[in-house]
Amino acid sequence: MTRTVLFIDPPAFCTTVEGLVAPALRSRPVVVAAPGADRATVLALSFEARRAGITRGMPVAQARKRCPDLIIRPPNPQLYARASRALDEILRRYAPVIEPKGYGHAYLDLTGTSRLFGPAVDVAQRIQRESSDRLGLPLAVGGAQNKLVSEAAAEVVKHDGSAARRLGGSDDGLMDVPAGSEASFLAPHEVTLLPELDPRMRERLDDYQLDRIGEVQAISERELALVFGTAGRLLHHHAMGIDPRPVLPPSVKAEFRAAHTLGDDSNDLALLHRILRHLTERLGNRLRARHLVARRLTVHLAYSDYATAKRSVPLAPAALDVELWNAARRGFALARDRTVALRAVGVTVDRFLEADLQLELWGTARRLGDSAAGGERESLHSVAPSPDGRAVQPSSRRAADLQSAVDRIRGRWGVKGLRVGR
Numbered sequence: 001m002t003r004t005v006l007f008i009d010p011p012a013f014c015t016t017v018e019g020l021v022a023p024a025l026r027s028r029p030v031v032v033a034a035p036g037a038d039r040a041t042v043l044a045l046s047f048e049a050r051r052a053g054i055t056r057g058m059p060v061a062q063a064r065k066r067c068p069d070l071i072i073r074p075p076n077p078q079l080y081a082r083a084s085r086a087l088d089e090i091l092r093r094y095a096p097v098i099e100p101k102g103y104g105h106a107y108l109d110l111t112g113t114s115r116l117f118g119p120a121v122d123v124a125q126r127i128q129r130e131s132s133d134r135l136g137l138p139l140a141v142g143g144a145q146n147k148l149v150s151e152a153a154a155e156v157v158k159h160d161g162s163a164a165r166r167l168g169g170s171d172d173g174l175m176d177v178p179a180g181s182e183a184s185f186l187a188p189h190e191v192t193l194l195p196e197l198d199p200r201m202r203e204r205l206d207d208y209q210l211d212r213i214g215e216v217q218a219i220s221e222r223e224l225a226l227v228f229g230t231a232g233r234l235l236h237h238h239a240m241g242i243d244p245r246p247v248l249p250p251s252v253k254a255e256f257r258a259a260h261t262l263g264d265d266s267n268d269l270a271l272l273h274r275i276l277r278h279l280t281e282r283l284g285n286r287l288r289a290r291h292l293v294a295r296r297l298t299v300h301l302a303y304s305d306y307a308t309a310k311r312s313v314p315l316a317p318a319a320l321d322v323e324l325w326n327a328a329r330r331g332f333a334l335a336r337d338r339t340v341a342l343r344a345v346g347v348t349v350d351r352f353l354e355a356d357l358q359l360e361l362w363g364t365a366r367r368l369g370d371s372a373a374g375g376e377r378e379s380l381h382s383v384a385p386s387p388d389g390r391a392v393q394p395s396s397r398r399a400a401d402l403q404s405a406v407d408r409i410r411g412r413w414g415v416k417g418l419r420v421g422r
Contacts, residue, residue, distance in 0.1 A: 002179055004120045005247060006108040007150040008091065008127070009140045011158045013104040014044035017083045018073050020136050030071045033060050043075060080104070087137060090130045094123050099147075099247045104137070107147050109247035124174050143176040148243035151195045152186060153177050182241025187214030194238050201231060213239050246292065246354040256294075258282045259346035265304040267341045276332060279347045280324035287319035287349065294349035297324065299331035302344035311335035317353055324349070 010016065019026040029049040034040045040060045042049075052067040064070055080103040087104055094117055095108035110120050117123045124141040131137045142153025153175040177185045191197060191205055191213055208227075210216055216224070216239040224232030237243070248254070258279040266272065276299075287294060298312040311334040313327050328347050336342075 002111070003145045004110040004113075005144060005147055005150045006095075006110060006120060006124055006127075007142045007147070007154045008087075008104070008106045008108065009142070009151070009154040009158055010087070010104040010131075010137050011140055012044070012046050013083075013137075014075075014080055015046040015049075015073075016137060017080055018076070019046075020083075021079065025071060025073075028071055029054070029067050029069065030073060031060070031063060032073050032075055035072070035074045083135070083137070086135055087131060090127060090134065094127060097247050097249055099249060107150070107247045121174065121176050124176075128173055139173060141174045143174070144182065144241075145177075145179050146182075146241070146243035147245055147247065148195055148238055149177050149182045149185065149241045152189070152193050155193060155195075156189070177241075183217060183239075186239065186241055187212070187217060189213050191216060191239075197238075198231070201228070201235065204228065244353045246352060248352070254352075255348050255350035256283050256286050257346060257348045259300070259344060261344045262342065265341035265343045267339070272332070272342065272345060273329060275345050276328040276347065277321075277325050279345070280328050281321050283347060283349050284319050284321040284324050287352075292352045292354060293317045293319045295351035295353065296349065297327045297331060298348040298350075299328055299335050300344075300346035300348065301332075301335050301342055302346075303338060303340045304343050305340055307338070307340070309335045309337065315349070 014032050015025070015030045018030060018032070025046075027048060028046070029052050030046040031042045031049050031054060032044040033042055042054060042056055042058045042060065042063055045054055045056060049063075049067060049070065052070070054063045054066055054070070060072065084100075084103050088098070088100070088106070091098055091106060091108060094113070095110055096113065097109040099107040099109075101107065110117070110123060113123075114120070117126075120143050124143060128139045128141060131139050140154045140158040142150040142155070142157060144150040144153055157173055157175045186193065190211055192202065193213065205211075205216070210219075216235065219236075221233055221236040224236045226232070228235060260275050260279060262271075262275075283294075293315075295315050295317060296312055297315050298310055301309045303309075311331045313331045313334070315327055316323065331347075332345075
Protein backbone atom coordinates (compact mmCIF):
# COMPACT_ATOMS: atom_id res chain seq x y z
CA MET A 1 0.00 0.00 0.00
CA THR A 2 1.35 3.40 -0.99
CA ARG A 3 1.99 5.69 1.94
CA THR A 4 0.27 9.06 2.02
CA VAL A 5 1.72 11.79 4.25
CA LEU A 6 0.60 15.40 4.62
CA PHE A 7 2.64 18.09 6.32
CA ILE A 8 0.63 20.93 7.85
CA ASP A 9 2.58 24.19 7.99
CA PRO A 10 0.73 27.36 9.12
CA PRO A 11 2.77 30.24 7.68
CA ALA A 12 4.07 32.64 10.36
CA PHE A 13 2.04 30.76 12.96
CA CYS A 14 2.97 32.71 16.08
CA THR A 15 2.53 36.18 14.61
CA THR A 16 -0.65 35.11 12.80
CA VAL A 17 -2.13 33.93 16.09
CA GLU A 18 -1.08 37.22 17.69
CA GLY A 19 -2.96 38.99 14.91
CA LEU A 20 -6.10 36.95 15.56
CA VAL A 21 -6.10 38.11 19.19
CA ALA A 22 -5.14 41.71 18.36
CA PRO A 23 -6.49 42.65 14.88
CA ALA A 24 -4.45 45.87 14.91
CA LEU A 25 -1.34 43.75 14.37
CA ARG A 26 -2.53 42.33 11.06
CA SER A 27 -0.61 43.47 7.99
CA ARG A 28 2.02 45.03 10.24
CA PRO A 29 5.70 44.03 10.66
CA VAL A 30 5.58 41.97 13.85
CA VAL A 31 8.23 39.86 15.55
CA VAL A 32 8.19 37.73 18.67
CA ALA A 33 11.18 38.29 20.96
CA ALA A 34 12.01 38.19 24.65
CA PRO A 35 11.38 41.64 26.17
CA GLY A 36 14.09 43.63 27.93
CA ALA A 37 17.00 41.39 26.97
CA ASP A 38 20.05 43.22 25.60
CA ARG A 39 20.88 40.30 23.33
CA ALA A 40 17.33 39.30 22.47
CA THR A 41 16.89 37.74 19.03
CA VAL A 42 13.89 37.34 16.75
CA LEU A 43 12.08 34.09 17.54
CA ALA A 44 9.25 34.42 15.00
CA LEU A 45 8.20 37.03 12.48
CA SER A 46 5.39 38.03 10.16
CA PHE A 47 5.57 38.15 6.37
CA GLU A 48 5.68 41.94 6.51
CA ALA A 49 8.72 41.79 8.80
CA ARG A 50 10.37 39.29 6.46
CA ARG A 51 9.84 41.62 3.50
CA ALA A 52 11.55 44.35 5.52
CA GLY A 53 14.71 42.24 5.57
CA ILE A 54 14.35 40.73 9.04
CA THR A 55 15.25 37.08 9.57
CA ARG A 56 14.79 34.62 12.40
CA GLY A 57 17.68 34.76 14.86
CA MET A 58 18.53 38.38 14.02
CA PRO A 59 19.27 40.62 17.04
CA VAL A 60 16.30 42.82 17.91
CA ALA A 61 18.48 45.95 17.83
CA GLN A 62 19.45 45.21 14.24
CA ALA A 63 15.84 44.44 13.32
CA ARG A 64 14.74 47.84 14.66
CA LYS A 65 17.29 49.56 12.45
CA ARG A 66 16.01 47.77 9.37
CA CYS A 67 12.36 48.42 10.24
CA PRO A 68 11.77 51.46 12.48
CA ASP A 69 8.00 50.73 12.78
CA LEU A 70 8.61 47.17 13.90
CA ILE A 71 6.20 45.80 16.54
CA ILE A 72 7.74 43.48 19.11
CA ARG A 73 5.56 41.05 21.03
CA PRO A 74 6.74 38.90 23.95
CA PRO A 75 6.43 35.13 23.57
CA ASN A 76 3.01 33.79 24.60
CA PRO A 77 3.36 29.98 24.81
CA GLN A 78 -0.10 29.53 26.34
CA LEU A 79 -1.74 31.29 23.41
CA TYR A 80 0.25 29.33 20.81
CA ALA A 81 -0.48 26.04 22.57
CA ARG A 82 -4.20 26.83 22.69
CA ALA A 83 -4.24 27.58 18.96
CA SER A 84 -2.28 24.38 18.28
CA ARG A 85 -4.81 22.33 20.22
CA ALA A 86 -7.67 23.88 18.28
CA LEU A 87 -5.98 23.01 14.99
CA ASP A 88 -5.22 19.52 16.28
CA GLU A 89 -8.94 18.93 16.88
CA ILE A 90 -9.54 19.51 13.16
CA LEU A 91 -6.66 17.29 12.08
CA ARG A 92 -7.76 14.37 14.26
CA ARG A 93 -11.03 14.11 12.39
CA TYR A 94 -9.17 12.99 9.28
CA ALA A 95 -5.85 11.39 10.30
CA PRO A 96 -5.48 8.27 12.44
CA VAL A 97 -1.77 9.01 13.07
CA ILE A 98 -0.45 12.52 13.76
CA GLU A 99 3.10 13.52 14.66
CA PRO A 100 3.31 17.11 15.95
CA LYS A 101 6.33 19.20 15.05
CA GLY A 102 6.25 22.42 17.02
CA TYR A 103 3.37 24.85 17.38
CA GLY A 104 0.72 24.21 14.73
CA HIS A 105 2.95 22.01 12.57
CA ALA A 106 2.28 18.31 12.12
CA TYR A 107 2.73 15.27 9.91
CA LEU A 108 -0.44 13.36 9.05
CA ASP A 109 -0.36 9.74 7.91
CA LEU A 110 -3.45 9.17 5.75
CA THR A 111 -2.41 5.76 4.47
CA GLY A 112 -5.45 3.56 3.97
CA THR A 113 -8.04 6.29 4.65
CA SER A 114 -9.10 7.04 1.08
CA ARG A 115 -12.29 4.99 1.38
CA LEU A 116 -13.34 7.04 4.39
CA PHE A 117 -12.31 10.55 3.37
CA GLY A 118 -11.38 10.39 -0.31
CA PRO A 119 -8.04 11.32 -1.90
CA ALA A 120 -5.43 13.04 0.24
CA VAL A 121 -5.71 16.23 -1.85
CA ASP A 122 -9.41 16.49 -0.99
CA VAL A 123 -8.65 15.92 2.68
CA ALA A 124 -5.99 18.64 2.61
CA GLN A 125 -8.39 21.14 1.04
CA ARG A 126 -11.06 20.25 3.58
CA ILE A 127 -8.62 20.83 6.42
CA GLN A 128 -7.63 24.18 4.90
CA ARG A 129 -11.25 25.31 4.67
CA GLU A 130 -12.07 24.28 8.22
CA SER A 131 -8.95 25.95 9.59
CA SER A 132 -9.87 29.14 7.73
CA ASP A 133 -13.54 29.16 8.69
CA ARG A 134 -13.22 28.06 12.31
CA LEU A 135 -9.83 29.47 13.35
CA GLY A 136 -8.85 32.03 10.75
CA LEU A 137 -5.52 30.26 10.27
CA PRO A 138 -3.97 29.94 6.80
CA LEU A 139 -2.37 26.59 6.08
CA ALA A 140 0.32 25.57 3.64
CA VAL A 141 0.05 21.82 3.03
CA GLY A 142 2.45 19.46 1.32
CA GLY A 143 1.51 15.94 0.29
CA ALA A 144 3.85 13.08 -0.66
CA GLN A 145 4.80 9.51 0.13
CA ASN A 146 7.09 10.46 3.00
CA LYS A 147 7.78 13.07 5.63
CA LEU A 148 10.77 14.71 3.98
CA VAL A 149 9.15 15.44 0.62
CA SER A 150 5.82 16.50 2.15
CA GLU A 151 7.61 19.03 4.36
CA ALA A 152 9.63 20.31 1.42
CA ALA A 153 6.44 20.69 -0.63
CA ALA A 154 4.79 22.72 2.14
CA GLU A 155 7.86 24.94 2.30
CA VAL A 156 7.62 25.62 -1.45
CA VAL A 157 3.95 26.54 -1.07
CA LYS A 158 4.69 28.77 1.91
CA HIS A 159 7.30 30.84 0.12
CA ASP A 160 5.57 31.29 -3.23
CA GLY A 161 3.40 34.03 -1.72
CA SER A 162 0.00 32.45 -2.26
CA ALA A 163 -0.38 31.02 1.22
CA ALA A 164 0.58 34.36 2.69
CA ARG A 165 -2.25 36.15 0.91
CA ARG A 166 -5.04 33.71 1.59
CA LEU A 167 -6.73 32.20 4.60
CA GLY A 168 -6.45 28.64 3.32
CA GLY A 169 -9.35 26.85 1.68
CA SER A 170 -7.83 26.86 -1.78
CA ASP A 171 -5.67 24.48 -3.71
CA ASP A 172 -3.05 27.18 -4.30
CA GLY A 173 -2.06 26.62 -0.66
CA LEU A 174 -1.41 22.95 -1.40
CA MET A 175 1.22 21.04 -3.30
CA ASP A 176 0.94 17.30 -3.91
CA VAL A 177 4.01 15.40 -5.11
CA PRO A 178 2.93 12.23 -6.98
CA ALA A 179 4.65 8.98 -6.15
CA GLY A 180 7.76 8.49 -8.28
CA SER A 181 8.32 12.20 -8.95
CA GLU A 182 10.08 13.05 -5.70
CA ALA A 183 13.54 13.45 -7.25
CA SER A 184 12.32 15.60 -10.14
CA PHE A 185 10.32 17.79 -7.74
CA LEU A 186 13.34 18.44 -5.52
CA ALA A 187 15.93 18.84 -8.29
CA PRO A 188 15.45 22.55 -9.22
CA HIS A 189 15.38 23.79 -5.63
CA GLU A 190 18.25 24.92 -3.44
CA VAL A 191 19.71 22.39 -1.03
CA THR A 192 18.41 24.47 1.89
CA LEU A 193 14.95 23.13 1.02
CA LEU A 194 15.96 19.75 2.44
CA PRO A 195 14.47 19.67 5.96
CA GLU A 196 16.89 19.55 8.88
CA LEU A 197 19.99 19.95 6.70
CA ASP A 198 22.93 20.27 9.08
CA PRO A 199 24.50 23.76 8.87
CA ARG A 200 27.97 22.21 8.69
CA MET A 201 26.86 20.11 5.74
CA ARG A 202 25.47 23.24 4.08
CA GLU A 203 28.83 24.95 4.47
CA ARG A 204 30.65 21.99 2.97
CA LEU A 205 28.23 21.92 0.04
CA ASP A 206 28.99 25.61 -0.47
CA ASP A 207 32.68 24.79 -0.58
CA TYR A 208 31.99 22.36 -3.43
CA GLN A 209 29.62 24.86 -5.12
CA LEU A 210 26.66 22.50 -4.82
CA ASP A 211 23.72 24.88 -4.54
CA ARG A 212 20.88 22.89 -6.12
CA ILE A 213 19.47 19.56 -5.06
CA GLY A 214 19.71 18.36 -8.65
CA GLU A 215 23.47 18.91 -8.55
CA VAL A 216 23.67 16.62 -5.52
CA GLN A 217 21.47 14.05 -7.27
CA ALA A 218 23.97 13.88 -10.13
CA ILE A 219 26.65 12.57 -7.75
CA SER A 220 26.55 8.89 -6.90
CA GLU A 221 25.95 7.68 -3.37
CA ARG A 222 29.41 6.12 -3.28
CA GLU A 223 31.13 9.38 -4.25
CA LEU A 224 29.17 11.36 -1.66
CA ALA A 225 30.09 8.80 0.99
CA LEU A 226 33.77 9.10 0.07
CA VAL A 227 33.65 12.86 0.64
CA PHE A 228 31.15 13.22 3.49
CA GLY A 229 31.25 9.79 5.14
CA THR A 230 28.02 8.26 6.44
CA ALA A 231 26.33 11.67 6.24
CA GLY A 232 26.94 11.57 2.47
CA ARG A 233 24.79 8.45 2.10
CA LEU A 234 21.98 10.10 4.02
CA LEU A 235 22.36 13.25 1.90
CA HIS A 236 22.05 11.17 -1.27
CA HIS A 237 18.86 9.50 -0.05
CA HIS A 238 17.32 12.82 0.98
CA ALA A 239 18.27 14.48 -2.30
CA MET A 240 16.50 11.65 -4.15
CA GLY A 241 13.42 12.11 -1.97
CA ILE A 242 13.91 8.83 -0.05
CA ASP A 243 12.79 8.92 3.57
CA PRO A 244 11.61 5.70 5.31
CA ARG A 245 10.91 7.37 8.68
CA PRO A 246 7.45 6.53 10.01
CA VAL A 247 4.94 9.09 11.24
CA LEU A 248 5.04 8.54 15.00
CA PRO A 249 2.39 9.84 17.42
CA PRO A 250 3.60 11.48 20.65
CA SER A 251 2.76 8.31 22.56
CA VAL A 252 5.52 6.49 20.64
CA LYS A 253 8.87 7.77 21.78
CA ALA A 254 11.79 8.28 19.42
CA GLU A 255 13.61 5.51 21.23
CA PHE A 256 12.81 2.47 23.37
CA ARG A 257 14.88 1.81 26.46
CA ALA A 258 15.16 -1.11 28.89
CA ALA A 259 17.50 -1.25 31.88
CA HIS A 260 18.37 -3.53 34.78
CA THR A 261 20.14 -2.72 38.05
CA LEU A 262 21.98 -5.67 39.56
CA GLY A 263 21.34 -6.63 43.16
CA ASP A 264 25.07 -7.14 43.63
CA ASP A 265 27.80 -5.66 41.45
CA SER A 266 29.05 -8.35 39.10
CA ASN A 267 31.51 -9.27 36.36
CA ASP A 268 29.86 -12.63 35.64
CA LEU A 269 29.53 -12.74 31.83
CA ALA A 270 26.95 -15.53 31.92
CA LEU A 271 24.73 -13.44 34.21
CA LEU A 272 25.26 -10.25 32.20
CA HIS A 273 24.45 -12.01 28.93
CA ARG A 274 21.22 -13.39 30.44
CA ILE A 275 20.29 -9.85 31.45
CA LEU A 276 21.01 -8.62 27.92
CA ARG A 277 18.77 -11.35 26.50
CA HIS A 278 15.96 -10.37 28.86
CA LEU A 279 16.30 -6.67 27.97
CA THR A 280 16.39 -7.27 24.22
CA GLU A 281 13.34 -9.54 24.41
CA ARG A 282 11.43 -6.71 26.08
CA LEU A 283 12.54 -4.27 23.39
CA GLY A 284 11.78 -6.70 20.56
CA ASN A 285 8.27 -7.22 21.90
CA ARG A 286 7.66 -3.46 22.02
CA LEU A 287 8.94 -3.02 18.47
CA ARG A 288 6.79 -5.82 17.04
CA ALA A 289 3.71 -4.64 18.93
CA ARG A 290 4.03 -1.26 17.18
CA HIS A 291 5.06 -2.74 13.81
CA LEU A 292 8.44 -0.99 13.91
CA VAL A 293 12.03 -2.00 13.28
CA ALA A 294 15.14 -0.25 14.61
CA ARG A 295 18.37 0.57 12.81
CA ARG A 296 20.60 1.20 15.86
CA LEU A 297 21.11 -0.42 19.27
CA THR A 298 23.05 1.18 22.11
CA VAL A 299 24.35 -0.60 25.22
CA HIS A 300 24.73 1.53 28.38
CA LEU A 301 26.95 0.36 31.26
CA ALA A 302 27.23 1.72 34.81
CA TYR A 303 30.21 0.55 36.86
CA SER A 304 30.38 0.09 40.61
CA ASP A 305 32.60 3.20 40.86
CA TYR A 306 29.82 5.21 39.11
CA ALA A 307 31.72 5.55 35.86
CA THR A 308 29.61 4.98 32.74
CA ALA A 309 30.18 3.79 29.19
CA LYS A 310 28.08 3.20 26.11
CA ARG A 311 28.51 1.89 22.59
CA SER A 312 26.20 1.84 19.59
CA VAL A 313 26.05 -0.81 16.88
CA PRO A 314 24.03 -0.78 13.64
CA LEU A 315 21.08 -3.11 13.21
CA ALA A 316 19.71 -4.78 10.13
CA PRO A 317 16.08 -3.65 9.74
CA ALA A 318 14.48 -6.37 11.85
CA ALA A 319 12.84 -6.82 15.24
CA LEU A 320 13.69 -10.44 16.00
CA ASP A 321 14.87 -11.18 19.54
CA VAL A 322 17.88 -13.20 18.39
CA GLU A 323 19.17 -10.38 16.19
CA LEU A 324 18.70 -7.79 18.92
CA TRP A 325 20.47 -10.03 21.43
CA ASN A 326 23.42 -10.65 19.10
CA ALA A 327 23.73 -6.90 18.51
CA ALA A 328 23.54 -6.24 22.26
CA ARG A 329 26.37 -8.69 22.95
CA ARG A 330 28.51 -6.97 20.30
CA GLY A 331 27.79 -3.58 21.81
CA PHE A 332 28.45 -4.90 25.30
CA ALA A 333 31.84 -6.29 24.28
CA LEU A 334 32.81 -2.96 22.71
CA ALA A 335 31.55 -0.82 25.60
CA ARG A 336 33.06 -2.91 28.42
CA ASP A 337 36.70 -1.83 28.39
CA ARG A 338 37.31 -2.04 32.17
CA THR A 339 37.57 -4.88 34.67
CA VAL A 340 35.52 -3.03 37.31
CA ALA A 341 32.29 -4.78 38.26
CA LEU A 342 29.03 -3.52 36.78
CA ARG A 343 26.05 -2.29 38.77
CA ALA A 344 23.59 -1.59 35.93
CA VAL A 345 23.06 -2.45 32.25
CA GLY A 346 20.75 -0.74 29.78
CA VAL A 347 19.84 -1.19 26.12
CA THR A 348 18.32 1.42 23.79
CA VAL A 349 17.01 1.03 20.24
CA ASP A 350 16.21 3.96 17.96
CA ARG A 351 16.19 5.15 14.33
CA PHE A 352 12.85 3.49 13.73
CA LEU A 353 11.38 2.43 10.41
CA GLU A 354 7.96 1.01 9.71
CA ALA A 355 7.80 -2.76 9.48
CA ASP A 356 6.02 -4.19 6.48
CA LEU A 357 4.64 -7.67 6.05
CA GLN A 358 4.93 -10.20 3.27
CA LEU A 359 2.68 -13.22 2.90
CA GLU A 360 3.39 -16.70 1.66
CA LEU A 361 0.96 -17.94 -0.96
CA TRP A 362 -2.23 -19.25 0.71
CA GLY A 363 -1.15 -17.57 3.98
CA THR A 364 -3.46 -15.50 6.13
CA ALA A 365 -2.80 -11.77 6.46
CA ARG A 366 -1.78 -11.32 10.07
CA ARG A 367 0.50 -9.03 12.01
CA LEU A 368 3.37 -10.47 13.95
CA GLY A 369 2.09 -11.51 17.32
CA ASP A 370 -1.54 -11.99 16.21
CA SER A 371 -3.10 -15.38 16.70
CA ALA A 372 -3.87 -17.36 13.56
CA ALA A 373 -7.45 -18.12 12.64
CA GLY A 374 -8.60 -21.63 13.44
CA GLY A 375 -7.09 -24.18 11.10
CA GLU A 376 -5.32 -21.60 8.94
CA ARG A 377 -1.55 -21.58 8.78
CA GLU A 378 0.04 -18.23 9.61
CA SER A 379 3.29 -17.72 7.75
CA LEU A 380 4.50 -14.20 8.11
CA HIS A 381 7.86 -12.60 8.43
CA SER A 382 8.93 -9.05 8.91
CA VAL A 383 10.12 -7.11 5.89
CA ALA A 384 11.43 -3.57 6.36
CA PRO A 385 12.42 -0.99 3.73
CA SER A 386 16.05 -0.15 3.28
CA PRO A 387 17.06 3.50 2.78
CA ASP A 388 16.67 3.05 -0.99
CA GLY A 389 13.12 1.77 -0.54
CA ARG A 390 13.79 -1.90 -1.36
CA ALA A 391 12.57 -4.68 0.88
CA VAL A 392 15.12 -6.27 3.17
CA GLN A 393 14.45 -9.87 4.14
CA PRO A 394 15.21 -11.12 7.66
CA SER A 395 18.04 -13.54 8.13
CA SER A 396 15.72 -16.53 8.09
CA ARG A 397 12.07 -17.21 7.35
CA ARG A 398 12.24 -19.99 9.89
CA ALA A 399 13.55 -17.60 12.56
CA ALA A 400 10.73 -15.13 11.84
CA ASP A 401 8.09 -17.88 12.03
CA LEU A 402 9.62 -19.09 15.29
CA GLN A 403 9.52 -15.54 16.67
CA SER A 404 5.86 -15.24 15.75
CA ALA A 405 5.11 -18.50 17.56
CA VAL A 406 7.04 -17.36 20.65
CA ASP A 407 5.09 -14.09 20.72
CA ARG A 408 1.78 -15.96 20.54
CA ILE A 409 2.74 -18.27 23.38
CA ARG A 410 3.89 -15.39 25.57
CA GLY A 411 0.81 -13.40 24.68
CA ARG A 412 -1.32 -16.20 26.10
CA TRP A 413 0.80 -17.51 28.99
CA GLY A 414 2.92 -14.50 29.89
CA VAL A 415 6.63 -13.82 29.59
CA LYS A 416 7.52 -16.73 31.87
CA GLY A 417 5.39 -19.12 29.86
CA LEU A 418 8.34 -19.83 27.58
CA ARG A 419 12.06 -19.55 28.10
CA VAL A 420 14.47 -19.50 25.19
CA GLY A 421 17.71 -21.44 25.54
CA ARG A 422 20.72 -21.71 23.31
